[in-house]
Amino acid sequence: MQAQAKPLTFNTPESSTKTEATALIKLRIEALSKHYGNICALQSLNLEVRSGELLTLLGASGSGKTTLLQVISGLVAPSSGRIVIDGQDQTHAPAHKRGIGVVFQNYALFPHLTVAQNVAFALDMRGVSRSEARVQVADALAMVGLKDLHQRFPRELSGGQQQRVALARCFVYKPSLILMDEPLSALDRQLRESMQMEIKRLHRETGSTIIFVTHDQDEALALSDRICLMHNGRIEQIDAPQVMYERPRSVAVARFIGLSNVIQGRVMTGDRIESADGTFALPGGHGFAPGDQAALVVRPEHIVLEDTGVVQGQVIESVYAGVETRVVLRLASGNSIIARRASGMPSLPLGAVLGVQWPTHQGHVLKA
Numbered sequence: 046m047q048a049q050a051k052p053l054t055f056n057t058p059e060s061s062t063k064t065e066a067t068a069l070i071k072l073r074i075e076a077l078s079k080h081y082g083n084i085c086a087l088q089s090l091n092l093e094v095r096s097g098e099l100l101t102l103l104g105a106s107g108s109g110k111t112t113l114l115q116v117i118s119g120l121v122a123p124s125s126g127r128i129v130i131d132g133q134d135q136t137h138a139p140a141h142k143r144g145i146g147v148v149f150q151n152y153a154l155f156p157h158l159t160v161a162q163n164v165a166f167a168l169d170m171r172g173v174s175r176s177e178a179r180v181q182v183a184d185a186l187a188m189v190g191l192k193d194l195h196q197r198f199p200r201e202l203s204g205g206q207q208q209r210v211a212l213a214r215c216f217v218y219k220p221s222l223i224l225m226d227e228p229l230s231a232l233d234r235q236l237r238e239s240m241q242m243e244i245k246r247l248h249r250e251t252g253s254t255i256i257f258v259t260h261d262q263d264e265a266l267a268l269s270d271r272i273c274l275m276h277n278g279r280i281e282q283i284d285a286p287q288v289m290y291e292r293p294r295s296v297a298v299a300r301f302i303g304l305s306n307v308i309q310g311r312v313m314t315g316d317r318i319e320s321a322d323g324t325f326a327l328p329g330g331h332g333f334a335p336g337d338q339a340a341l342v343v344r345p346e347h348i349v350l351e352d353t354g355v356v357q358g359q360v361i362e363s364v365y366a367g368v369e370t371r372v373v374l375r376l377a378s379g380n381s382i383i384a385r386r387a388s389g390m391p392s393l394p395l396g397a398v399l400g401v402q403w404p405t406h407q408g409h410v411l412k413a
Contacts, residue, residue, distance in 0.1 A: 060294060069164055071096040071222060071254040072117065079112055079278075086112045088278040089126070099248050099255045101265040104275035105301070115274070116226050117256065119143050131221060146220030150227045154199040160186065160210050161195035167218045181356075185217040188247065205236045206348055209243070225257045229264065241267050248400030262302055266290065290344075296381050296411050299342045304371075306348065306382050308341040309413050318410075321378040323356050326378045331410035338413040345371065347407040348384035350393070354400025360393050374401060 072094040081086040087109050094100050100109035100353055115121040117128060119140030128136045135143050146167075154163050161182050168178040186192045189209040199207055208228060215223055225244075229237045245268060248255055265272050266286045274281045274289065282294045293299040296307055310320030314335045316327045325341060333339050350372065358374030361381070372384045372393055382401055386393075393399070 065143060068098055070094070070245045071098075071131065072256075073127075073129040074113075074117075075127040075129070077113075077116065078124050079116060079121065080124045086278050087116070087123075090278075090280055092273065092280065092283070094254060094256060095270075096254055097252050098270040099245075099257060099268060100268040101257045101259060101272050102275060103259060103262065103265040103272050103301075105260060107277075108275040109278040110260075110275050111226060112278075114226055114256065114258050117222075118145050118147060118224055144221035146215040146218070146223045148211050148215050148223065148225040148228045149228055152207045153201075154207060154210055154214075156199050159196050159198055160191060160202070163199070163210055164214045164217050167214055171218060173218075182213075185213040188216065189243070203236075204232055208232065208240055212244070212247060216253070216311065219253075221248070221254070223253050223255045225255060227258055227260070230259075230261075237264075238267075244268060249402050266302075272302075274301060276301075291340065293411065296340050296342070296413070299409070299411065304345050304383055304385075306343045306345065308343070308380075310339065310341070311336045311338050322376045322380055324363065325355055325408075326405045327410055328406050328408050333410060340411045340413045342409040342411055343403050343407060344350065345383040345385040347403045348382060349402050350384055350386070350399045351373075351402065352400055354402035356382075356401050357398055358401045359400065360395055360397045361394065363393055374399065376401075 070093050074090055074092040076179055077087055077090045078085065090113065104110045112121065116123050119135070119138060119190060123136065124336045126136070127134060130143060155166065156178050158166065164182045164185055165178050168181060173181070182195070183192065186195055189212055191206065191209050191213065194202065194206065199210070202210065211228070229240050232240060241264060257268060268288050271283060271285055272289050273283045280291055282298050289298065290302050293302060299305040299307065308318065308320050308322060308325065310318040312327070312333045312335055313324065316329060316331070318327055318341050319323050320341060327341065356376055358376050360372060361375045362373040368388050370386045370388065370390070370392070373385060374382050374384065376382060384401070
């Protein structure tokens with residue numbers, strides 16, 4: 046990495062009439078919905094994005110995350126609701142008046158322009174003088190480690206370098222809000238992980254507010270200050286990555302964020318749950334009454350495989366993944382349980398029958 050110029054800083058415009066609490070909110074979405082005929086793409090969403098945070102919109106295809114990004118950017122008009130940016134209602138403002146920068150999935154670089162010219166394009170469109178633009182372009186390229194490649198054309202760059210140019214082009218004019226629409230999806234895994242760290246660094250150094258769209262849960266966990274998990278046009282949960290992983294609010298969240306073992310059953314007296322696989326202890330304070338239908342969620346890293354356990358399972362698959370091995374066991378009911386074993390532990394032969402257990406306090410009880 047080359048020596049970097051003075052980091053770009055993003056100053057949020059604040060009105061003297063705004064309260065301190067309001068000043069901390071960069072974007073506020075109120076009862077936002079979007080319909081395409083009879084199809085409801087967004088269902089009356091309410092969301093606040095804090096100034097200076099990196100919020101990830103996470104969800105499967107069709108969950109509404111890209112539609113929400115398009116509505117925020119002004120490329121798609123909402124059916125109802127409000128969009129407030131820096132305290133100003135921008136619901137019906139044109140896209141170019143919103144002070145928003147966008148990093149696209151396909152880079153969208155001009156092939157006939159050099160790296161420096163691509164980055165300078167955003168400044169040219171805003172009437173920045175050439176002398177000032179040269180300084181800002183040099184700073185932006187130094188920030189992403191491409192200062193010595195300013196005369197190259199996009200075709201002469203790798204995929205990762207092209208994505209860095211797209212980032213520099215967005216950061217150079219210091220937009221009020223930056224939207225990133227799956228910008229790393231076209232990269233291979235090693236380069237993708239490297240670019241994740243690059244985006245975290247840029248976010249930290251500039252203090253910019255970023256909304257990042259992805260369907261990759263690992264990417265969301267690695268990048269985010271908070272994750273907004275979407276499903277069927279609704280927000281399922283908004284929380285810090287660790288909170289969402291350790292304390293999911295629904296079975297849908299538990300299944301989407303990381304691997305989960307979900308045991309469905311009926312709550313019994315004495316903090317126990319009766320299921321097709323047996324009766325298991327529940328952690329205290331779960332809030333469910335006897336007779337309620339519930340789901341006990343246990344993460345694979347908390348599963349212990351021994352000679353005896355609360356239930357027996359047969360090993361049907363073992364997948365080596367470097368730092369860990371994932372073991373899949375079939376229970377008598379036909380349901381499966383996944384366990385994580387640290388690298389270096391003895392391998393388990395297919396067909397082996399083992400006891401399965403877990404610390405009671407590591408279970409998480411949710412509405413079925």
